[in-house]
Amino acid sequence: MHFSMHYGMYNMVDGMNMISCMIKIMHNFTLCLIYLILVSVISLSYFMFKKKTYLKFNNNTSAELVWTIMPLLLLFAMGIPSFTLLYSMESKKHSDLTYKAIGHQWYWSYEGNDIIEHNIESYMNSNVDFGMNRLLEVDNKLLLPYNSTIQMIVTSEDVLHSWALPNLGTKIDAVPGRLNSILVSSVYPGNFYGQCSEICGINHSFMPISVEFGSWKSFFMNLNN
Structure with a gap:
């Protein structure tokens, strides 16, 4: 079998072991989160400024709690699997x-x-x-x-x-x-x-x-x- 990179690739190369497959899954998962955040922020900003609902969020404690807690949850969603992957990469096993x-x-x-x-x-x-x-x-x-x-x-x-x-x-x-x-x-x-x-x-x-x-x-x- 022959596996090689080629010009015009827009994704990561195919993984040939467990670690490389986990890296690719983590990469795709992180990209999905980034796209979700980007689309959500743009859509929310558009509707808020179009209907001028942003005026309701001045000195709004509930809104401040939401946009403080949500980034923390996203960081945990990315951090836990990434630390697990790093541990798997650094763990020492028997070698032939x-x-x-x-x-x-x-x-x-x-x-x-x-x-x-x-x-x-x-x-x-x-x-x-x-x-x-x-x-x-x-x-x-x-x-x-x-x-x-x-x-x-x-x-x-x-x-x-x-x-x-x-x-x-x-x-x-x-x-x-x-x-x-x-x-x-x-x-x-x-x-x-x-x-x-x-x-x-x-x-x-x-x-x-x-x-x-x-x-x-x-x-x-x-x-x-």
């Missing part, structure tokens, strides 16, 4: 594999030592054919098993970078001298793309991330090669 992603100017390198030593360097591939993703293809993809939990330890060798994969709901800063970790998983096989999401220099736009999720068999075959 551990890989280290290191940001450089301007490419990524990956190191894995759980089974055998596996080190690759991933540069942007500028020679793309028709149907390939411009500025997103790399010469060496990171191949991982799907339906598994992988702990990514992210750091940088020079300046600030950010390792981000929208389909997986993943975005974590790569800070020099510091190790940040995040759990990555996908319930589907496929190729997923991202880009460095922290301005890191003149070639920041040419630092893509490409991860392919396949079977454990293909993962072991890739290690042996």
